[in-house]
Amino acid sequence: MIIYGASGHGKVIFDILKSRNIKPEYILDDNPEITEFKGYKVVHEPQENTLKIPGILAIGDNTVRKLVALQYTGAIAKAVSHSSAVISENVEMGDGTVVMPGAVVNADTIIGLHCIINSGAVVEHDVRLDDFVHISPNAVVTGNVEIGEGSQIGAGASIIPGVKIGKWVSIGAGAVIIEDIPDFAVVVGNPGKIIKYSNE
Numbered sequence: 001m002i003i004y005g006a007s008g009h010g011k012v013i014f015d016i017l018k019s020r021n022i023k024p025e026y027i028l029d030d031n032p033e034i035t036e037f038k039g040y041k042v043v044h045e046p047q048e049n050t051l052k053i054p055g056i057l058a059i060g061d062n063t064v065r066k067l068v069a070l071q072y073t074g075a076i077a078k079a080v081s082h083s084s085a086v087i088s089e090n091v092e093m094g095d096g097t098v099v100m101p102g103a104v105v106n107a108d109t110i111i112g113l114h115c116i117i118n119s120g121a122v123v124e125h126d127v128r129l130d131d132f133v134h135i136s137p138n139a140v141v142t143g144n145v146e147i148g149e150g151s152q153i154g155a156g157a158s159i160i161p162g163v164k165i166g167k168w169v170s171i172g173a174g175a176v177i178i179e180d181i182p183d184f185a186v187v188v189g190n191p192g193k194i195i196k197y198s199n200e
């Protein structure tokens, strides 16, 4: 496995792999000032074997992760979860998706490519997460919720059952979402209110 990104997010992905006894081959990061990461060599250019070894994009920002994914020509690793995460056997997860320590993903949920289910987050039954979604630490996505591409649900936020959240939405930390949210909205508070719109 190659970890693409010697970042804080990369540290947690490193721990996920360690919990599964997977040793990264090396870390790839374009910052020439970073030469070592968790005792592993950091390379700054793709290597001869980069295209052959499955890589995981350790980039927390959803937009940047998508841009890198679109340019990355190597193999993408299958979804990987920390050994302490609880994932129903009926869950589908796209390649490049990571599930952090203590997260729960329940039955018949479908998660897209390159998503992040962060530490302690709960993604309930029959949820649909499109590609590049990030469910932040301790957020709760209840049953039958749908979340569009690139949206981030902030730390500790809650979404009530059946709500549809558009693409590239930012839900603020601690928000409580009780109604559908349109694309690109930035939403904060309890109950969640739209404060502005962002562009992808």
Ligand SMILES: CC(=O)SCCNC(=O)CCNC(=O)[C@H](O)C(C)(C)COP(=O)(O)OP(=O)(O)OC[C@H]1O[C@@H](n2cnc3c(N)ncnc32)[C@H](O)[C@@H]1OP(=O)(O)O
Pocket (backbone or CB within 6 Å): 118, 136, 137, 153, 154, 155, 156, 170, 171, 172, 173, 174, 175, 186, 187, 188, 189, 195
């Ligand atoms: C492992 C990890 O670390 S994973 C990282 C997880 N990250 C998160 O959970 C971050 C979630 N992001 C947030 O909550 C952000 O504050 C956002 C996306 C909602 C808004 O960010 P910005 O667009 O930069 O907005 P900005 O900081 O300018 O705030 C705009 C207004 O919203 C208010 N606001 C911002 N965030 C929140 C919030 N979470 N709850 C309530 N009000 C908020 C601000 O006080 C400000 O109010 P004002 O206009 O009356 O002064």
